[in-house]
Amino acid sequence: MPAGATYEPIATSSPTSVGTVDFSSLGSYTDIRIVIFTRQAAGSATDIRIRFNSDTGTNYSFTELYGTGAAAASASTSNASYIAAGLTRNVANIWNATTVDIFNYAGATNKTVLTTDASESNGSGYVWRKVGLWRSTSAITTITVSLNSGNFATGTTISLYGIKAA
Amino acid sequence: MIGALVAGQVGSGGASLSSYESIATASGTGSSGIITFSVIPSTFKHLQIRGINRSTTAGVSFSQLNFTCNGDTGNNYAQHYLKGDGSAVSASGYATGGYGGILLYNCMARAGMASGIMGTFVIDILDYGSTSKYKTVRVLCGGDTNGAGEIGINSGLWLSTSAISSLSVIATAGNFTTDTSIALYGIKEA
Numbered sequence: 001m002p003a004g005a006t007y008e009p010i011a012t013s014s015p016t017s018v019g020t021v022d023f024s025s026l027g028s029y030t031d032i033r034i035v036i037f038t039r040q041a042a043g044s045a046t047d048i049r050i051r052f053n054s055d056t057g058t059n060y061s062f063t064e065l066y067g068t069g070a071a072a073a074s075a076s077t078s079n080a081s082y083i084a085a086g087l088t089r090n091v092a093n094i095w096n097a098t099t100v101d102i103f104n105y106a107g108a109t110n111k112t113v114l115t116t117d118a119s120e121s122n123g124s125g126y127v128w129r130k131v132g133l134w135r136s137t138s139a140i141t142t143i144t145v146s147l148n149s150g151n152f153a154t155g156t157t158i159s160l161y162g163i164k165a166a
Numbered sequence: 167m168i169g170a171l172v173a174g175q176v177g178s179g180g181a182s183l184s185s186y187e188s189i190a191t192a193s194g195t196g197s198s199g200i201i202t203f204s205v206i207p208s209t210f211k212h213l214q215i216r217g218i219n220r221s222t223t224a225g226v227s228f229s230q231l232n233f234t235c236n237g238d239t240g241n242n243y244a245q246h247y248l249k250g251d252g253s254a255v256s257a258s259g260y261a262t263g264g265y266g267g268i269l270l271y272n273c274m275a276r277a278g279m280a281s282g283i284m285g286t287f288v289i290d291i292l293d294y295g296s297t298s299k300y301k302t303v304r305v306l307c308g309g310d311t312n313g314a315g316e317i318g319i320n321s322g323l324w325l326s327t328s329a330i331s332s333l334s335v336i337a338t339a340g341n342f343t344t345d346t347s348i349a350l351y352g353i354k355e356a
Contacts, residue, residue, distance in 0.1 A: 074250025
């Protein structure tokens with residue numbers, strides 16, 4: 001029988017004048033989903049980056065599959081200091097939609113994530129799917145969402161949800 | 167994924183009003199290559215399976231998982247996929263092919279990889295209780311080893327109008343390790 005409702009909201013941030021948001025107090029779940037709806041306040045297009053437990057070492061990697069509107073491609077990045085989850089721009093009224101699923105975030109294995117990203121810009125854009133790895137067996141206790149450059153535009157929302165298995 | 171559409175809400179009393187519920191979780195045993203969910207309530211509209219997994223079999227490349235409904239291993243499935251390995255993209259599909267299930271490409275980590283590396287997947291099963299529709303699934307799956315990785319999306323079809331009463335995730339190489347964890351969730355409609 002079902003163990004009860006889950007997929008619960010943990011926290012939401014609506015950042016202004018900053019390019020980094022930290023989440024702690026993650027609760028007790030099996031997986032965490034981050035839903036990021038963002039635009040860049042100024043500057044050129046920039047990565048949306050994910051880090052765990054304030055680790056800025058080169059302990060991350062990711063493999064991506066994407067389409068540009070003209071072609072499909074795949075790329076990988078190893079020994080990175082972050083997982084690039086998406087791309088956001090400074091274009092009026094155009095918002096980027098990103099999800100990040102973090103599996104078994106409190107478990108003893110390395111941490112694997114799956115991301116989706118819709119980076120549309122009316123004539124240019126990308127659609128992305130990525131798998132990312134944080135090479136650590138530590139339980140994730142904090143999550144940092146940041147831009148590679150610039151700040152989040154007002155109206156950005158970053159929400160965490162917890163999914164608890166039976 | 168479906169979950170984004172059914173995000174829970176918190177009522178004034180603090181109780182969750184989420185339509186997304188945990189049904190069951192299974193862990194690998196190290197001695198079996200199949201995990202089956204056989205108690206699936208009919209009270210949901212859609213299902214989602216989320217998992218991390220690893221095979222007991224040696225190897226340094228990700229291997230496939232197979233996904234079946236109601237124990238049917240006949241040629242009653244079709245699918246398409248798009249996947250990338252970090253440098254190349256490929257796409258293919260089959261109609262009522264010979265796999266006896268829906269393949270989840272390259273999302274099972276193997277014993278030759280560094281300790282702690284896991285493959286992962288999310289499977290959405292739409293309208294699983296229908297007795298008039300074939301069953302459609304969609305998949306996001308992959309794995310990364312810091313230097314090699316695989317990421318893919320699948321659409322799948324089980325050509326049956328039977329309501330789904332059991333779901334199986336099957337290793338195509340070896341058995342599931344004990345740190346494998348696969349969970350089934352149900353999503354209600356209004």
